[in-house]
Amino acid sequence: MAETKVERLNEPKYNPFTQQELPACKPLLVPKLVVITFMFIGTLFIPLGAVCLQASSEVVEYTKRYDDLCVTGATNSDKEANLLATSGAGTDCQVTLAITEKMKAPVYIYYEMHNFYQNHRRYVKSRSDEQIRGDAAGAMSSCEPKVYTGGDSKLEVSPCGLIAWSFFNDTYSMSMNGQNLPFSEKGIAWTSDRKEKFGNQEALNFNDIPEYRGGGTITGPVNENEHFIVWMRTSALPTFRKLYGKIDQDLEAGSLITVDIDNRYNTYKFDGKKKIVLSTASWLGGKNDFLGIAYLTVGSICFIFGLVFLGLLCKYPRELGDVTLLSWNKVAKE
Structure with missing residues (x-):
């Protein structure tokens, strides 16, 4: 009996994308890779947070x-x-x-609202x-x-x-x-x-x-x-600022x-x-320490975790695939 070809409606064309056959990266989280990742994030974020805090500290602001x-x-x-x-x-x-500290032009004038x-x-x-x-x-x-x-x-x-x-x-x-x-x-x-x-x-x-x-x-x-x-x-x-004007001269x-x-x-x-509010601005915008503090906090935590895992890796080394040290009881006895 001859096979009849059934035509399927709205059937997608065969390609690696529709069939989810695209090449993918599947990193294996071995201890060395985890340590390197944590140390890299900490090394990157801590200087970045310091730069952001420095930019925020350069902003001169007065509020009344x-x-x-x-x-x-x-x-x-x-x-x-x-x-x-x-x-x-x-x-x-x-x-x-x-004005106790010189404000370089342009100086921005804001009105600030609370509870709105x-x-x-x-x-x-x-x-x-x-x-x-x-x-x-x-x-x-x-x-x-x-x-x-x-x-x-x-x-x-x-x-x-x-x-x-x-x-x-x-x-x-x-x-x-x-x-x-x-x-x-x-x-x-x-x-x-x-x-x-x-x-x-x-x-x-x-x-x-x-x-x-x-x-x-x-x-x-x-x-x-x-x-x-x-x-x-x-x-x-509910607390926000909106720009009202700009002063195009320095305030001594x-x-x-x-x-x-x-x-x-x-x-x-x-x-x-x-x-x-009278405020100057930096390359990062107005005065806001949150971004710098966030970078420093995350970077410090990652750096500390990296050091902890590095210490554990040095004290309890194991080869890839060796599951004998996964038992906490055995590690505790050693």
Whole structure:
């Protein structure tokens, strides 16, 4: 009886990839290889951690909290009430930063927020990327619960959503030793964000009613407001910094930097904190010792394990394939 050839549907072509016949490396973890691996990782990571810590130590940074200085009140509830009484105008205050170590240009200005969860799922999803790009037909449903302004006049908000509506609106001006200290507020946002993610449309009904205001206002084309673009890139942790400006001159040691603050943003409602930060940068970025400490810790542990295994290998040597020394009782007797 002749065999009939059955044609199988969607059968993959025969090749080493689909049949899992590609050559593979299967290292045998003999004691010498384990010792060499641990020693190599330790020798590599320890100097790398030292370099990272050195780069972080070169960063000069000064931080000053100001939310508790700009509004009077015994509790956060009292401070919130006093801030809301200004109907969105905010309160004025000053903080002084004493520069004890020279800061080489560029010096970056950040505002730092505490206890603000920009990573909350509902908060992150409350935006319309199509609308931000200037697409008039962009979906608005994703902006819930902030699609319209409050009150009786349900006016459509553009840009809509909780992220945009909570836009940070404190402002700063600076002087050094009594003289005006200029700083640039351009070039603080990602170029790709300015050119591709934000359109040149005008903001519509965006926080222009003080009693319903959740944050700052926007004037002019959306893609020209770099503070807003920086704010819209949400942070992963409840404590974060966002770039506000850049000072293009050196700050000499012994200088006094006075920061005039227009305090508007309501952090008192959620027991948050606000800080002003001046910082330089290294090739590794801002001041952060975590990476260097992590490299040193892992490298040191690997190096110690390598020495321990090397000692055991020297004391209890065995040939490859010799299983006689695998019995702990025999090793203990010897």
